Amino acid sequence: MSRPRRQRVGRPRQEPESDQPPRSQGNDAGQLMVLIIGFVLLALLLTTVVVAASSVYIEHKKLLSLADGASVAAADSFTLGQLATGGGSPTASLTGARVRSTAVEFLDRSSASGRFSGLTVGPGTGSPDGSTAVVVLSAAVHPPVVTFLVPDGIRIEASSTARSRLTR
Numbered sequence: 001m002s003r004p005r006r007q008r009v010g011r012p013r014q015e016p017e018s019d020q021p022p023r024s025q026g027n028d029a030g031q032l033m034v035l036i037i038g039f040v041l042l043a044l045l046l047t048t049v050v051v052a053a054s055s056v057y058i059e060h061k062k063l064l065s066l067a068d069g070a071s072v073a074a075a076d077s078f079t080l081g082q083l084a085t086g087g088g089s090p091t092a093s094l095t096g097a098r099v100r101s102t103a104v105e106f107l108d109r110s111s112a113s114g115r116f117s118g119l120t121v122g123p124g125t126g127s128p129d130g131s132t133a134v135v136v137l138s139a140a141v142h143p144p145v146v147t148f149l150v151p152d153g154i155r156i157e158a159s160s161t162a163r164s165r166l167t168r
Helices: 025-075 096-109
Strands: 079-082 090-093 117-121 132-141 154-163
Touching: 025 096, 025 132, 025 154, 096 117, 096 132
Parallel strands: none
Antiparallel strands: 079 090, 117 132, 132 154
């Protein structure tokens, strides 16, 4: 009969020592800290870009709303004219100078120059066909945080069209 083997109780068996020093937690922690700082900087940069783009978009929508109001006011500044046809029914008649002056008056009354930096009425403002008022506005936007990169601001432009038509 053979005897069953007994298991030894005591110290665990030691692995042979390697030539490389043991890894310490300090080396990994330093590398991990560099990665964390890099990701935080990347997240801050992305947030800054999104905030700046959103600011420009919102200001453009505000300028477009102002251009809409100016074009409606200009379209309402028509004078009565008559068609050259035999019917002779009255029509709304606009001139480019009248559209431009009405748009400038509208901007003055709405105190828009205080809300927008460098607000100007663009050269496309006028009436191309005598019944349509086209107003083009331009302004500078100063996005937050990145103002030092673009000290003069970013130029934006908004165009709006309104038409006058007489009906019975």
